[in-house]
Amino acid sequence: MKTANMHEAKSQLSMLVDAALSGEEVIIARRGKHLVRLQAIQDEPVRRKVGTLPHLASAVPDDFNESFEDWSESLV
16 A cells, blocks of 8 residues: 655646556545545446337338348248
C-alpha cells in the first residue's frame, strides 16, 4: 500500500495513477489521516439479453421459407 500526502499527490498525481492502474493500493492522506483511495476502474462485460430486438423479427416476410423451396429441390 502506497500512502501519499496531499502535497505529494498534487505534484505526483500521474505516478500515483500509474501505480493504481498496475494494481497497487494508493491512499491519499491529509496530516496523516487517510482520506481517499485511488482505484482503477474495471470494465464490466457487456451483457446481452435475448429478445431485445423484436422490431427485427417483424421485418421478416411471411413467405420467407417458401423462397428456398426451389433452391432446396435442386440439391436433391
